Amino acid sequence: MKNDRQNFVLFAVIAALILFGWPLIQNRFFPTANPPATKMVDGKQVALPPKPGADPTADSPAAVRDRRVVLAESPRVQIETPTLRGSINLRGARIDDLVLVGYKETVARNSDPIRLLSPAGAPQAYFAGFGWRAEGLTPPAADAVWTASSQKLAPGQPVMLTTTNATGQRFGIQLAVDDGYMFTVRQTVQNAGQRPVPVAAYGYVNRSGVSKDPDSWTIHTGPMSVANGAANYKPDFKDVDAGPQRFTTQGGWLGFTDKYWLTALIPDQAATFDGQFRAGANSAYQADFAVQPRVVAPGRSLTQTSRFFAGAKEVRLLDRYTDDQGVAKLDYAIDWGWFRIVEKPIFYYLDWIFRHVFNFGIAIILLTLTIRLLLFPIAQRQFASMAAMRAIQPKMKALQERYKDDKVRMQQEVMALYKQEKVNPLAGCLPTLIQIPIFYALYKVLMLTIEMRHQPFVGWIKDLSAPDPATIINLFGLIPFTPPHFLAIGVVPVLLGISMYFQFKLNPQAMDETQKQVFAFLPWVLMFVMAPFAVGLQVYWITTNCVSILQQRLLYARHPGLKEPVKK
Template identity: 75%
Template sequence: MNKENKNFVLFAVIAALILFGWPVVQNRFFPTANPPVTKIEDGKTEVLPNKNADPTADTPAANRDRAVVLRETPRVQIDTPTMHGSINLKGARIDDLVLKNYKVTVAKDSPPVRLLSPAGAPEAYFAAFGWRDDGLSPPSADTVWTASSNLLAPGKPVTLTATNDKGQRFTIELTVDDGYMFGIKQTVANAGTGAVPVAAYGLVNRAGVSKDPDSWTIHVGPMSVHNDKADYDIDFKDLDEAPQRFSTTGGWLGFADKYWLTALIPDQVRPFDGQFRAGANKAYQGDYTTNAQLLPPGRQITQTSRFFAGAKEVRLLDNYTDKEGVTRFDYALDWGWFRVVEKPIFYYLDWLFRHVGNFGVAIILLTLTIRLLMFPIAQRQFASMANMRAVQPKMKAIQERFKDDKPRMQQEIMALYKTEKVNPLAGCLPTLLQIPIFYALYKMLMLTIEMRHQPFVGWIKDLSAPDPLTPVNLFGLLAFTPPSFLAIGVIPILLGISMYFQFKLNPAPMDDAQKQIFALMPWVLMFVMAPFAVGLQVYWITSNVLTILQQKLLYARHPGLKEAPSK
């Protein structure tokens, strides 16, 4: 077998590994996209159910209907611009919360996402605040508190009151802002005859694990910030084996879904002990407690904390970090390695979206901006490619002359580069610069709620999901849904076509095997990219089109690059 055939066989093997092995790798390290929100059936776009968007969706395993459970206990209503629900006066629990601005599916009549749900209802999820029973005799989970008002709203606080038979009076003053943050002020007044120890606690409890997949690049599950570091290393399986504990001053803990977050935020200047643990029936709890303080008769102690329950909106998380002093609250989003690149790109993309009103158009404008900024580098890249092509005959002559003396060959080639003023790595720079930008956009589409359910054009109702329109089933006219690895959508096909024409404009390789490899590469990558978010493919297609236009312009400036190298 000659060298060219060996190269082609090697490429065929690598291509097969990419096509069939890549899905295994990507599911663990690089989740491709959110589940499709629509499907094409009989040529029409149909909305698919999406239980993952609702962490407390009703299931057949539910104990009782949620509405029945909510009516069983007295409640204080919650109403803000972003959420509504209620507080259970039995046990002083925040256990009923719906997010007004987010729907379960893209359908116009879709219900809003429910985040919290009471115990005894489907997939219970709630928060509670109280005091440790270390000689204090605080209110229990069965205590029915007295409320100062029947409505909690921004600017309208509610105070819950309870007493015990030893002379202590307990109050919990609740406030809420326009976002998703509750203020908790816990006070114990001691009218008894002796000193009592006072140690406040808060807990958040959920039934079952998150329905969102936890991956190497996006953390889902127990989440905390302690000792000024974000901890993404704990998952639900770890809690099944043993409780996870830490002590810190400043920080928080809670449960992170892909788009939603519940977080207990103790006083940021007081030490506290935090822990995650598993309970009965696959329930999981995160809680904290403060150090006990001795409260003498005739005195009172007030301890403050906060509770976040809502959407992980980037600007909101940053605001709680920068302006309200919650330690590293912006780390609730697992930006990863390229955080320093991802956040500025997100803010610019979000700014574009606010001006044009369409995230797909904003992605195109983002791509155009990046290509314009990189144009001077691209010019140097093409000039370097032209110089490299010009010296190829000399380099091949050196390789032939010193083929039995590899060290001498490298010395002569380096001397040639220096004489001809050629940098073989210069052509790689634009590609290397694109990698963090491409990855940043991938993370934004996968991670940020601002991209969730954002439409583009026509049948594309969610840029963070794969393209649902595929010719494999004649664009939905045939009554079957092809498997994901065959469901090549229209946008991935356009991606393959754009890559084909881009590769055609590149200088033809001298090796025939390399020509065959480059001819097949666009179609292999088309299959690889098909399951990814449409928004990522829109970025790549736009980049390819701009590259084609750029290449035509630069070829006009460097005509020698298109000419076959002299022998």
């Protein structure tokens, strides 16, 4: 009895540590979900405004002005594609005005589209530009006004920007864009001067402040590159603050990645280039590259081609650019991690289901049913093993009592008993072990892929990648009180706790009283632990529990020995 009380107290302490300590480490190692897309106010669901960002820019803080004012200060070429809207700044030949028409800031119907790029001098400046090194060549000034061949850039309608210098060189930047998020940049120098000139093209991306999305152990945001055949998720912003981060490679790319958005400079994949990340004034960060110089004789010209990706990290699109257009590991901009081999097939299957049922919540349920169907033969063996283990419990207890003072002999006798009865004690663990990478893979899919962002399910669930907004403790928003993180229990987590309770009730009853008490409390502890996670993950677990309950009833009929009390 004393040991039972001690075990129960130990379990209570562990449960308290899980409830109160887990939130302190989860955001660093396992971020639970995206920020809520809605909240309950007076019993009604209201879309939350976009998350505010920092205002520091590449220019002086005093120069920060309204974006519309800044855009009107220079001549521009309009960008119009099925996925992008914006403009090119002819002063400095910058791509500095870009919104993603297919994605909104919030789930509200009148929400603005996601703004990715913004001009210098405006809040949250973020822009890209291309030019030439001033090493033996006099390139156009940073504020030079270029001449455009057309007033609109669209798929199949490239635009040529041109200007000249005082020494006889003519510079051209031809910009083309596809129906996705890829710009092709052809930089040409025509040497009409009297002497040879070295020509080395470069490109840069400049952004103000760090990413709004936190960088964690499982999800990288910030500077990223692919160099020498490897994807590099280092350095981070703090490393860049400490000093420039440089590398040289043939093929690859570099840029800045947020959870869902990416800007990437992609030099000619057959060329060797120098890349670097560096910090500037007023919390500005820059990624840039420069190719090796080549000498252009008088009367000759040189064209150097690169590409620039600016858009959403859509899985199929990144795979297309990687596989069909030869951009080295652009698909690694999505930080799949160690379980990539499991996560991508699960995503593609889930996305395939979604394209047929048009609801990701239903797709998750069908994915779960598929997984459980595939695991059914293993589950049958698990239950058979559990029945056999339960049948030999009296013999095991007798051996433990007989050899309690000789642990080595006891282990030998137990193993001999397993062999004699043809029982494998690890067989019951196999389905659980298989479920772990599947569960983690779905977690990563919900957290990483933009295809899951703002995907509704039913009723009040407007975003499967966010926690359940219908918190019970404040009566669904009727009480003007925001519960703390560990008490923000919604309806879906409660359903998860109930499903776990009934599943545990169907499990074979433990002989030890402490174990019975632990299993009685465990569903409700896990309910609190899972509450902050994405609703889609909870839907998966609830479906798994419900299928397990039906499966257990079926298998109990085949193995009635599991329901019988253990003989003493």
